[in-house]
Amino acid sequence: MPAYNTIAFRPELCNGCGDCMRSCASVKTGSADPANSRIQIAADDGSYALALCRQCADPKCVASCPAAALDKHGDDGVIAWDGSKCVNCLLCTVGCAYGGIVYNAAERHVVKCDTCDGDPACVKVCDTGALRYITTARIYNEVGDLEDLFAPGLSGCQGCNTELVMRHTLRRIGPDTVLATPPGCIPGMGAVGYNGLTGTKVPVFHPLLTNTASMLTGIKRQYRRLGREVNAVALAGDGGAADVGFQSLSGAAERGEQILFICVDNEGYMNTGMQRSSCTPFGAWTSTTPVGERGRGKTQDAKNLPVLMMMHNCEYVATASTGFMEDLYAKLDRAIDASKRGFAYLHIYSPCTTGWRFPSQDNMEVARKAVESNFVLLWEFAPGEGLRLSRDPGRPVAITEYLRVLGKFRHLADEDVRHIQGTVNRNLRFIEGLAGGQHPAMASLAADRADQAGTQR
């Protein structure tokens, strides 16, 4: 399937200003009357709803047109209306479920969005970012033909986000890879395999929970010695990265080993029965921080592992979420590239339907809510560039929108929620400070690297 551009709408960012409608109407009819706009925004129960042609892949308007006046163009995907053929029967308006093609009384025929030949006027005037002109299926088109390097039928839980992470990342990294998956969900679902069978199409092994980065060091160094380009990649859980595996991780990062270390953070030891790790957030129920008469879940905040890794002078550090795949892929590409020069660390948040106690079909929703509430911040760091927030944390949804979906937070009292909100706020201020170069550590880090770069030249 080819990739087409389309206008996307994020209602949570819309403030109902109406600029898009006025802009569209002006461009299409010369009058700024919103009634003439091809895009319509309407207040809808405290939020805003969109009526606009989606340039559907399987357009009902086209199918219902008896006069062949509507046609989906193969080159740009736009559904075009031909006035010379239209018989004004209006069947198309009945066929469309999005209000994307409507009768305009002033023009006396149906009108619809034509994306202004790829430069939509409405998007240009949208200051809040609610309207974006994006490529649909970009990821699919880029990686759809790449081989999935895990075998089908891995035994992850239904709706497992980690399996999604595994398949996407390894597919992109490619077959010239040695993959380490320390004990946890990833080998537990059969990535390394059972009794002589394997679940991965690249060389794969169980390191110990403690020594992933060290074993990869040996592998990478030997292949470099042999003059061979081989990616040394870890897909590790948060326990194997932040807790018992942290020493070897820290050592390899400090030495600048050319490794791509991906931490799939599901906030605990989910494979062994959902025990607490240092990445488990405050208040969370786990099987070792149970809730009872005196137990209220974990009593400490999570360790901020990606920030710790940033301070190791890594070549690249980023956080990512499967709720924001374009961002994840962009970071993955940078991380793969950086790992050819030094240590690259990617921290991917991975909601766990089993351990966090939410219905498996809500996985993407949970991943998105975590980010949209700023519980998880998406950022990236590269030496010389410093830290950059890759998603605007402004106008977050309420933290309770995120917490209330998860069974592991079901017991929280108001004061616990306030604590979590406080942690989220503090973390945001800290990261924003780093992003603005305001933090002294960040300023000096960037300056040091700039000096070094200058010296090397």
Add this chain to the structure above:
Amino acid sequence: MNAVVKPRPRAIVCDGNEAAAWAVTLAHVDMVAVYPITPQSSLVEYLAKFVADGRLNAEIVDVEGEHSVLSVLHGGALAGARTYTGTCGPGLAFMFEPYLRTPGLRLPIVMSIVTRDTLTPQSVWGGHQDAMSVRETGWIQLYCESVQEVLDTTIMAYRIAEHRGVMLPVNVCHDGNYLSYGATRVELPEPADVDAFLPPPAVHWHAALDPERPMGVDPLTGGAGGPGPAMFVRYRKGHCAAMQHALGIIAEVHEDWARLIGRRHAALVEAYRMEDAESALVTIGSMSGAAKDAVDQARARGERVGLVRVKTYRPFPVAALIEALGDASRIGVVDRSVSFGWNCGPLYQDVIAALHSARRRPATQSFIGGLAGADLTTDHFGRVIELVGALPDDSGLGAVIWLNEQDR
């Protein structure tokens, strides 16, 4: 007559730690991982210097602890590298997790244990307690008596470890303080001779991580159903068979060393003046030198005393030991470590088990000495010989005699 004169070997004066570094250099090791710990530190310093000087063309990985030392070598070995490291005492304890795993992966890693007593009492001095504590983990253990033997054995260890019928990691144990820092004259083998003795490393395809030949290394194995139980037993049995097979290979490799390099070391056990011996000492490691002097003195007095030094400790050379002990009817075993469970030395435990398997019941006595750097002198061994000579016929597992108990 052939007029070709073999050049005199190059002799240097060095200690055991430097000798090990020379061996690593001559063996063309690809990868060395280092972390310093007393009394091994100078060994890794020599290696770092040899690399810095361009003498040793190896990838040197300075890691943040012994756990990573061995883990890096696991990775290197799985990518086909010939690897080396050394450690001791608390360092060995810290690397225990990857250490345990090494023989099961059948990785032919060579690692020196510059032996050191274990904590606690807090101690930084020599003793075999560290190496003895890991005697049942499936590594091959070779104990050296002299600095020359450290050098030669460390090179030989690669031939043993990489032999297709063995494929097991080897610990070359040399005594902390006494061999690590004791400098003697050492002959360096000619590099060309070593090259003829030791072929370049091959990729070990039973477990390798190479994108050109993908495999899953160490999938979960075992459990109570399916092919797991039988498969797990097969791995364990194969490991045991390789250990037993190693006895022959160790002997063969020592023979080749004697033929190609011109220096002969006892491979499994060394029998010293055991002809017609009625009393025998069994020793291990550097203490054997002083013990041999004491045997010489006793022989000079006309006593029928000999000595058997155990060089290959794991696998335990039962047959070779029994043969070396001959008809000795009184046997004193001197350990530099303690078996807490049996109230004797661990070597003593092995010796009486071997005697039992041969249906022999000589009088035996366990001696423990040289703990935490204590010296074992000719005088100590003179006393051992005296006590062994006076052993009642039914002596066996009983009160241990602690040799340094009365030292002042």
